[in-house]
Amino acid sequence: MLRFKIKYKFYATSLEGSRQIFTYTEIITDEYIEEYVNDELLDARENPLGMIPIVHIRNIAISGSPWGLSDIVDIIPLNREYNEKCTEISDIINYHAAPVTIITGAKASNLEKGARKVWGGLPKDANVFNLENGVDLNGPLAYLELIKRSMHELTGVPETALGQVQPISNTSGVALATTFQSMMSRYSLKQVNYTLGFRKINELVLRTLFLYEPETLRYNPDTEGVRTSDEQPMLLDPTDPTVYDITVDWPPPLPVDALVKLNEIQVKLSLGLESKRGALRDLGEMYPDAKMQEIYDEQLTEAKEDGALEYIRAQINGAIMRATGITPEGVEAPAPASAEGSASESAGPAGPLPGLPGLGGGKDSQSILNELVTLSKGTKLAQRRNPDADTD
Template sequence: MSSIDFSPPSYRAASSDLTISISPLGLVELADEEFEVHGPRLNRYSLNWAMYLGHHTSYRRQAGEPAVVLNYYRAISDFIINFTFSKGVQFRSVKATEAIIPDLLERVWEIDNNKATVLWEIGQQGTVSGDCFIKVAYEEAYEDPAGGIHPGRVRILPLNSSFCFPEFHPHDRERLIRFKLKYRFWGTSLEGTRQVYTYTEILTEDTIEEYINDEMIDSRPNPIGMIPVIHIPNVRVSGSPWGLSDCNEIISINRIYNETATDIADIVNYHAAPVTVIIGAKASQLEKGANKVWGGLPKDSRVENLEGGGQGLKGAMEFMTRLKQAMHEMTGVPETALGQAQPISNTSGVALSIQFQPLMNRYHQKIVQYAHGLERVNELVLRTIALKEPEAFSLNLDTDVMPKPDQLVELDPNDPETYRTYVYFPPPLPLDKLIVLNEVQSLLSLGLQSKEGALRDLGEEFPESKLQEIRQELIDDAVADGALRLVQAEIENEIMAMTGGTAMGDTGAGGGAGAPTPASGGAGAGAMPPPQPMQPVLDPQTLDVLSLGESDLRTKLVTAAYGTRLPQRKIPQDYQK
């Protein structure tokens, strides 16, 4: 075996791997009590991040000797992150707050923050470190030097787990009573030189304190009354507040795999340039090189290449195959997930779920923790909005969709239901759309499902908005169809007038389309006309509303039928610049 040394975690905590993977400036200085509490956790983080970033060995081989590093730790970690968060996350609220809360959360996650990037960072910190810390902060509105106005926004900030030093309640491991954020950064001193500073922020339910190099620079009350940091353990460990990484079990396996691959590379390199053994002759008399012929050797002399190690290649390759299979078995990721060629088939979603059952088990184990954690993040987001933008808790009837009768138009900041949300992870495996559509259609025809529920089953994040969009499209289609029929009626009238016929809707004295038909039985001119149906008597205010609606509809029809059409310029599809 090649001489590759793997340092224990206690040594790696002070090695360069930790400096590279956790902080470009090295670890912060910890008190004895902090190191006793957080030292093992930081050692675990350093080992996991060193593996993720490809620092699998602490021994550097001589120049020209290859060191093979196949980073399955990172490949499997990235696959698990992508499998869990690639479809995104959907947020829902209770029925009473559905008119306001979903739009606020969409604004915060999609506009104020990059939702996809934030979710990836959350998943990466949790998958590699085993713990994820998320801070919610508010960025005040400001004006940039160019005069542009930037409105205030709520920031969702995934923190580096190695910078976080939480203090949990001694009898409740989910309740934070104190949180310290501590890291180093480069800055410019008063003398103009660049130097490293240590920033510390201490958060409690009552106060917020900030320090630079142990010197307090700011102290203020906590306006929310809660520590704005959420801790999410990746894989829960009973009796411990800390979580475990997804690939913790394959660290030693990946190291042995790389060590074996390096040995095989050494054997291959040796056979490419073997050692030549000369027996009974002098090497100075022989010229080495391509297309060279050696002759005149002594009678009992012998020249041959030194062979060795090749007999073990087959066993080494089988051993590497078994190690790779073990890594997939320990993490639940199937071998075909990392690019192994497989025949194309129309495997159903149910069959894929059975085939990926170990991975689905790990997926469900993760989303239990992340769903609860993201619900708490949304609570902090809504409490921050209630403090900084209280007007956002009221519905704008001029621009927003008209709420349903059981939905609130103004939220109460003191009501706990205001901050209650639900997190939904879409299915990670592809769905059989035709099967789902047939099931939804059957449920709708039997009256066992609503259209809103059907849209949710199909993966729609905002079904109510989608239904409103469908209704508006039907209204627009009806208006367009009415405008078309109005133009057709006008054309028919013009044709009838030009040809001398009776125009559509013309009721002349001679008896037109609207003239009453004499009753059979020879009723004369003095016969009484048939009784007309009684028109309902409407309230004057109702008549005004109806007249306004008719006027508005008439205007839309006339505009759609005869309105001004500005000339448009279109570029042909085959146009090439």
Template sequence: MSGAISFASPSMRASGSDLTVSISPLGLVELADEEFEVHGPRLNRYSQNFAYYLGHHWGYRREAGEAQITFNYVKAFADYINNFTFGRGVHFKSVKQYEHIIPGLLKRAWEVDNRKEQLLWEMGQQGGVSGDCFVKVAYEPGFEDSTGQPHPGRVRILPLNSSFCFPEWHPHDRERLIRFKLKYRFWATGEDGTRSVYTYVEVLTDDTIEEYLNDELIDSRPNPMGVIPVVHIANSQVSGSPWGLSDIADIISLNREYNEKATDISDIINYHAAPVTIITGAKASNLEKGPRKVWGGLPKDAQVFNLENGVDLSGPLQYLEMIKRSMHEITGVPETALGQMQPASNTSGVALAIMYRPMMSRYDQKKMQYSAGLQKINELVLKTLFTFEPETRLYDPSTEGIMKGDQPPIVDVLDPMAYFTECEWPAPLPVDTLIKLNEIQAKMSMGLESMRGALHDLGEEFPDEKVREIFEEQIEDAKQQGALRMLKAQIDSAILQLTGMPPDGADAPAPQTDADGNPVGPQPGGPNPVTLPGGINLGEITAPEIQKMTNEIVTQAYGPRAGLRRDPDNSTD
């Protein structure tokens, strides 16, 4: 059960004016006094942030029929920032000494054993909403399912629910994790068939792994990794604190105010959409209200009129616009980023970067935080592979890595550089490919850029492999061109042998004579043996192949032709 993680969505509830989100669908897990003192404020912050992210903005419900408007800008801003940061993915680069082995292992762990795009989105969502992202690395042994299908072992990269995580850092070193507790509740079916609630706890240290079920120890074993396989990433670092800040913390109050004022405006509109009819000097019981009704016989001094809307809504609407603009300014998300109509233009990349400068500042800050976390995750991934699959240390040509002469055929697990990786983030803003290609072409023509560097600038994750692919394709093209020239020479020779006419642009072969000048052998105008380029005699070529080629040429030249009539089909206009 060490790898069992509950990804169930937390349930939400509104209690008075204070919104809380339960840690699990069953409510808050029981916390000791020390745990509540240390982690209580953090868990309350998580619950409020996720409640607003999931659209639970109200602490009460209005009567049926009354509008309760919710504009969930919190989710819109959080998702946009997440997509802006992780939408184009992340590439990993290792040191040159091991670049023929390590990149292939990381690609397998992220893209084969797991879904890289989904992992990055979950990590960004958890960090952007709660402020903290916890990722666990575990190994799932291979197994054979009930149908006999084998499943190889794989490395699991598991983004955890931050509310389930209770880390303990060294008192004098916030980067050193000395103990980690994973705690959550789940439903399970007992031996008697009844559904019961269980509390699962996993305690990880550098030396041991302990698992508890309802406070009862069910498993205790040594930690084969020797390190705690959990990485914590602070979304936005706070000096002096191990916890991070979310991307939406500052706009929750603004979003709540926006919804309340929008609901007030809706009430005003609804009130005057069905106006109140005021009657003076007459009895309403004798008057029938409705469309196309005519009232007559009213007293002379009677007055009947509707209560008109005398409220000027321009002020409240301007107030709403100010609140929304403030949310954009605080988060750095441009006002045109959420679907607002804007004229099409060919804005340059520099101008676009200036326009998105606030968003780029937030992007740079998040990139710095998550790059450090991803490097630690990659280190744990490699240690997991080297521990449970030692054969992965050896160079494997099937991974398409190119091994050079000075590179070792095996990874030294004691070498710290074997675990070092760099994160390369593609540009989040759109780039004009044609302008980029012209720039690269100019650099290469001046000798300022190499082919590998050009491929790297174009976003190629493995430039060495791409260069080899291009080289192999050029070799294949050369072989095909050579084969085409050889076939053409055979065809020309067959024509010359059949008709005695040399191909276009070629001189007729000189007649062969003996010492006295008498013709010897076949002469022009009849079948002649032909020598192909390179001194190869046509007669030396396999006779069946020549006969087959001759038959095909004769059929193409003089054989019957198929009818030109074609039946109409669905693709014919």
């Protein structure tokens, strides 16, 4: 039976000021959970999930070890060496930044130290000079560069990925993938392990949710998004393994040119090799079904608005034709009345138009005609006269 043990220490201070150390231990199995304090059983209960709610993800899988391999395990000695050499170079620079003055053939007690001081009267055999830096730092700096390059090679992280200056160019995605080939290889290795771990974590989250909030098993159209088909059940079965069949989507780690990607998707759509939902997923849309529903609702609203405008235009054109007998531009003239039909039937109803949508209720043909005349001819404003001016 698999057992998982969590153990840590904590300190507690009593009112008298004495400090005690307590050890808390928690043992988790598929059947039960036990809690101990200083090896004394504090609580024992059944495991409601029926599984250990802990997921271990191996960073990089290696043979012979269930724990995996860390990214920095190989560069820890190099990093320590790099830090030590940096400290030594810094000590050399600090030592020679404030040089030591060497005096031979004279007494230092008779010489006044400080800036803008002039020493005179020294014996002819006296010599005063500063201790110069005789260390060539080119060798140590080259050694630091060698260590740093080795660290990049072991971790698979190119120097350009950490901000090294490089010429600006419109490098394609393939060229970037080649430049960061070592990093992309490690990314692919990690993607496999972390995908399995994320799926297991999500399964534990869903099982915990269904256990303590069973009402979430029922579909709620207000909060649960869009159903892709009518075959999907309205009530989920927590024992069904397909409920926990989760897909982990990894966004592209390298930058993608949006125009190039859109051209590629457009060609696939024209050839019938891609669906619109697949195109949305390629563009990084996390919820393509909800996005498609949003697009459909927007197109439906626009169609209704266009239809309302066309209806308004048709009624306005009809009002113009009945009032003036002139057919507006772009409108087909009505067919001539037949011999059997009467003039009143061919002219259509002469009564007031019903309320038009978008123009306010209660507007008839006469009010629409007045509004059109006002808009086309303009209004005549009253003339302003100044009573103080001399007029004839």
